[in-house]
Amino acid sequence: MSTATRTINFTLNGRPVTADVKPHHNVVEMLQTQFALFGARESCGQGLCGCCTVLLDGQPVSGCLSLAVFLDGAEVVTIEHLAEPGKLDPVQEAFIECGAFQCGYCTPGFVLMAKALLGQHADPDDEQIRDYLAGNLCRCAAYPEIINAVKMAARKSKAGATGLP
Amino acid sequence: MAATPTIGGQVGRSLPRLEAREKVTGRAEYTHLMQLPGMLHGKIFRSTVAHGRIKSIDTSEALKVPGVFAVYTSDDVRKVIPDPYYGPAFHDQPILAIDKVHYVGEPVAVVLASDLHVAEQAAQQIAAEYEELPAVFDEVEAAENKTLVHDELKPAGTFADLKHLKGRKGTNIALDFRLRRGDVDTAFASAAHVFEHTFRTQKVLHLALEPFVSIADYRDDGVTIYSASQGPSFVRTEIARLLGWPENRVRIKVPYLGGGYGGKLYIRMEALSVAMSMLARRPVKIALTMEEQFYTITKHPSTFRIKSGLDKNGRIVARKCEIWWNGGAFADVGPRVTQKSGFTASGPYDIDNVSIDSYALYTNLTPAGALRGFGIPQLVWAYESHTDMIARALKRDPLEFRKQNLLREGRPQATGTILKDAAIEKVLDRIAERLNWKAPFDRGKGVVRRGRGLAVALKAVISPTTSVAIVNVAGDGSTTLYCGTVDMGQGSDTAMAQMVGEVLNMPAETIRIVPRDTDVTPYDMGTLGSRSLFHMGHAVRLAAEEAKAKIAALAREVGEPEGSNIPLADLFRKKYGMQAGNIVGTGTYKPDYTPPDADGMTTNATPFWMVAGSGVEIEVDTETGHVRIMRLINVADVGKPINPKIVEAQLSGGSLMQLGFSMFEKMHLDGGQVTNASLADYKIPGIHDVPLVMENEAVDTYQSNGPFGAKGVGELATFGVSPAIANAIDDAIGVRLTELPLTAESVLRALRAKNNRPLGDE
Numbered sequence: 001m002s003t004a005t006r007t008i009n010f011t012l013n014g015r016p017v018t019a020d021v022k023p024h025h026n027v028v029e030m031l032q033t034q035f036a037l038f039g040a041r042e043s044c045g046q047g048l049c050g051c052c053t054v055l056l057d058g059q060p061v062s063g064c065l066s067l068a069v070f071l072d073g074a075e076v077v078t079i080e081h082l083a084e085p086g087k088l089d090p091v092q093e094a095f096i097e098c099g100a101f102q103c104g105y106c107t108p109g110f111v112l113m114a115k116a117l118l119g120q121h122a123d124p125d126d127e128q129i130r131d132y133l134a135g136n137l138c139r140c141a142a143y144p145e146i147i148n149a150v151k152m153a154a155r156k157s158k159a160g161a162t163g164l165p
Numbered sequence: 166m167a168a169t170p171t172i173g174g175q176v177g178r179s180l181p182r183l184e185a186r187e188k189v190t191g192r193a194e195y196t197h198l199m200q201l202p203g204m205l206h207g208k209i210f211r212s213t214v215a216h217g218r219i220k221s222i223d224t225s226e227a228l229k230v231p232g233v234f235a236v237y238t239s240d241d242v243r244k245v246i247p248d249p250y251y252g253p254a255f256h257d258q259p260i261l262a263i264d265k266v267h268y269v270g271e272p273v274a275v276v277l278a279s280d281l282h283v284a285e286q287a288a289q290q291i292a293a294e295y296e297e298l299p300a301v302f303d304e305v306e307a308a309e310n311k312t313l314v315h316d317e318l319k320p321a322g323t324f325a326d327l328k329h330l331k332g333r334k335g336t337n338i339a340l341d342f343r344l345r346r347g348d349v350d351t352a353f354a355s356a357a358h359v360f361e362h363t364f365r366t367q368k369v370l371h372l373a374l375e376p377f378v379s380i381a382d383y384r385d386d387g388v389t390i391y392s393a394s395q396g397p398s399f400v401r402t403e404i405a406r407l408l409g410w411p412e413n414r415v416r417i418k419v420p421y422l423g424g425g426y427g428g429k430l431y432i433r434m435e436a437l438s439v440a441m442s443m444l445a446r447r448p449v450k451i452a453l454t455m456e457e458q459f460y461t462i463t464k465h466p467s468t469f470r471i472k473s474g475l476d477k478n479g480r481i482v483a484r485k486c487e488i489w490w491n492g493g494a495f496a497d498v499g500p501r502v503t504q505k506s507g508f509t510a511s512g513p514y515d516i517d518n519v520s521i522d523s524y525a526l527y528t529n530l531t532p533a534g535a536l537r538g539f540g541i542p543q544l545v546w547a548y549e550s551h552t553d554m555i556a557r558a559l560k561r562d563p564l565e566f567r568k569q570n571l572l573r574e575g576r577p578q579a580t581g582t583i584l585k586d587a588a589i590e591k592v593l594d595r596i597a598e599r600l601n602w603k604a605p606f607d608r609g610k611g612v613v614r615r616g617r618g619l620a621v622a623l624k625a626v627i628s629p630t631t632s633v634a635i636v637n638v639a640g641d642g643s644t645t646l647y648c649g650t651v652d653m654g655q656g657s658d659t660a661m662a663q664m665v666g667e668v669l670n671m672p673a674e675t676i677r678i679v680p681r682d683t684d685v686t687p688y689d690m691g692t693l694g695s696r697s698l699f700h701m702g703h704a705v706r707l708a709a710e711e712a713k714a715k716i717a718a719l720a721r722e723v724g725e726p727e728g729s730n731i732p733l734a735d736l737f738r739k740k741y742g743m744q745a746g747n748i749v750g751t752g753t754y755k756p757d758y759t760p761p762d763a764d765g766m767t768t769n770a771t772p773f774w775m776v777a778g779s780g781v782e783i784e785v786d787t788e789t790g791h792v793r794i795m796r797l798i799n800v801a802d803v804g805k806p807i808n809p810k811i812v813e814a815q816l817s818g819g820s821l822m823q824l825g826f827s828m829f830e831k832m833h834l835d836g837g838q839v840t841n842a843s844l845a846d847y848k849i850p851g852i853h854d855v856p857l858v859m860e861n862e863a864v865d866t867y868q869s870n871g872p873f874g875a876k877g878v879g880e881l882a883t884f885g886v887s888p889a890i891a892n893a894i895d896d897a898i899g900v901r902l903t904e905l906p907l908t909a910e911s912v913l914r915a916l917r918a919k920n921n922r923p924l925g926d927e
Contacts, residue, residue, distance in 0.1 A: 041375075102818060104187075107189055144817055144855060
């Protein structure tokens with residue numbers, strides 16, 4: 001195992017940061033040990049469940065398969081950055097109102113994926129939602145509620161954008 | 166979320182979960198994410214053989230890896246815990262393997278290091294030599310006792326019905342439950358029709374997305390364990406026993422669980438992490454990977470031979486049930502599964518002559534425990550497939566045949582306990598109505614055929630068990646609940662807060678639930694078997710009622726008129742002259758229960774009956790065998806729902822989990838080795854597996870002895886899914902599958918065999 005350490009600079013949740021990482025450290029480990037951010041969490045360790053999702057330059061990626069050293073110069077957003085103080089993101093509000101989770105372990109990943117989906121399709125239909133979220137797993141199987149939540153979030157986001165209630 | 170919290174009428178509200186904000190912002194606490202100062206990571210070195218004597222364990226290369234703190238084996242463990250065997254039913258599981266290994270994956274040694282990667286790398290440098298022994302994997306074969314997994318049975322002494330097994334040698338049978346009602350032999354002899362079938366279920370696992378994890382911080386005066394546990398009270402008792410300590414020196418703290426489903430019951434990583442922390446004198450975290458979950462605990466595979474005798478009118482007059490439960494290498498809670506599910510193995514039918522034999526077997530596989538149903542889904546799979554096969558053989562409508570034989574209120578169930586508050590017929594009727602069963606159904610003519618099926622089930626909730634709760638009203642009137650029920654996603658915190666709010670006339674949102682901590686939260690038997698809402702619900706209700714009575718007494722004491730609605734804060738101020746004081750209410754609940762006699766008879770088998778069923782409409786592609794579920798209907802008797810929205814989520818989630826166990830989930834085994842131990846090779850339901858139409862219904866009922874008319878729900882929707890689908894496959898294409906999972910391959914093989922064009926081997 002290499003003991004070499006490299007210093008990387010990147011933007012994390014809107015702030016410039018520096019981290020000393022080893023070649024084998026993945027993004028999840030770095031976020032947890034160096035920045036005390038636990039919203040992205042490793043579960044399957046193979047990029048198959050989506051629990052470790054973060055947004056890298058606006059794109060959702062599996063944090064467990066992304067090596068931390070490659071973040072140099074990148075822009076990273078985690079679940080912790082979605083809500084403003086006292087105000088949740090419409091996706092988060094919709095997940096609560098629709099009861100779109102049970103144990104909550106996979107929830108940050110689903111919320112970030114839903115956010116990314118709504119960035120591409122403001123008003124996705126069922127098929128688009130299912131296709132886009134197919135890479136995220138929920139063992140509690142709150143899938144029907146998640147689909148409802150994404151649709152509700154789309155309505156909320158549109159209402160927010162037009163200023164209508 | 167409601168802008169203004171509702172006051173009064175808390176029960177029946179579809180309130181979002183209290184912890185919702187923490188979960189959607191990624192801030193909810195889970196043991197897997199916790200770190201303690203000075204903490205070491207432990208990585209487990211596991212057995213590579215299914216059964217063998219340990220000849221040697223070479224740790225020298227592992228110790229050479231830079232950064233390794235220590236490598237420990239059972240020799241080290243026994244220096245600090247002389248008798249390191251644990252388990253809820255049997256003390257048969259060693260903290261690390263002693264002399265023998267019993268399955269592939271059994272923990273043999275542990276590497277400790279500050280850096281997890283160092284520990285992982287060093288664990289790969291350990292080498293062990295074994296003298297391999299013959300192994301037994303099949304539950305029916307294990308019952309022949311030719312190959313023995315353990316030399317001697319070691320019941321824990323906790324359960325009276327296991328005591329007779331103490332010291333028994335030469336057997337793999339960890340419990341044999343028997344029930345004899347009437348005279349089956351005579352009834353079979355005079356029956357007009359006799360049917361016998363055998364059904365099997367496969368090995369599957371809980372696969373919580375937060376894998377098993379514990380962190381132990383041992384000090385000479387006490388140990389604190391942070392753990393993903395569904396049963397902190399049991400963990401405390403068992404760790405105290407292992408250490409020879411009083412319980413109050415053992416503290417278990419449980420944050421939210423990233424899923425449980427029965428997997429995180431009893432001892433998982435707790436005993437190992439304690440032993441490691443004792444040896445290292447540092448906090449030790451044992452956090453498993455997804456792969457390691459396949460080597461920790463699973464559901465019971467089963468074989469069920471079921472035989473029914475019918476009179477000429479189609480009444481079932483006799484039923485004989487023989488079930489073999491594949492418990493794996495250690496008993497865990499298998500003997501409980503064997504007995505408690507044995508009570509209802511003959512199904513929700515009124516049968517005068519019943520014989521049930523239910524056997525818990527040791528085999529050389531990963532141990533099996535409770536998984537969302539405590540054995541019931543395996544039984545329903547068999548008896549509701551069997552019931553459908555009989556109806557079809559007799560050219561009877563499967564619904565009408567069931568209704569003719571259904572167990573009804575006031576009639577004795579197989580154990581002799583009188584059925585009460587069990588809406589079996591109502592549940593069955595609602596499924597049929599939703600399926601529009603009486604209307605003609607188009608089964609199709611081309612490549613794609615259509616079918617429909619249904620199934621209904623009965624469970625006796627596990628008894629007797631105890632729950633204790635404390636309600637604490639502070640000087641400003643704000644109220645806190647202390648209860649040991651673990652919220653692993655089922656929404657118990659929210660439901661309990663609603664019950665406190667109902668009694669004390671407070672919005673549930675304002676009730677604070679103290680996170681589980683055995684130093685603070687009182688005893689609870691465990692969050693299992695759909696027992697919490699009923700048992701802990703009663704304890705919470707009693708605690709809140711006591712607090713309410715004390716509030717009324719205080720009001721009288723300070724001279725408030727009867728019926729005064731003085732704010733609580735003013736009441737405390739009147740008494741203490743400032744914002745001070747507490748009112749504490751406690752509640753303890755343990756229902757009555759009569760243990761079964763030697764024939765399995767009891768007048769009181771359970772405090773409440775659980776009833777649920779499912780109906781499906783499917784399409785089968787006759788060229789590929791692929792089954793597509795078009796519609797999945799789940800109907801259950803949950804009493805009066807405390808939180809209808811959470812009830813619906815439980816029904817929906819439970820049925821989808823069972824959909825995975827029905828259609829594709831299977832641990833593939835080769836010589837005891839799991840060959841698909843990863844999410845890449847072991848598929849669980851994803852969003853594309855959700856049927857296009859899902860309907861969930863709690864029928865309108867009231868549990869007369871339940872808290873606010875409610876009873877448990879967590880396991881219910883798992884019961885009927887598998888047989889409903891198999892019955893629908895038969896309905897669509899006329900083939901009958903008797904082994905789970907119902908893969909496209911097994912459907913196609915059965916169809917080709919039926920058409921005299923059998924497929925060759927793989």
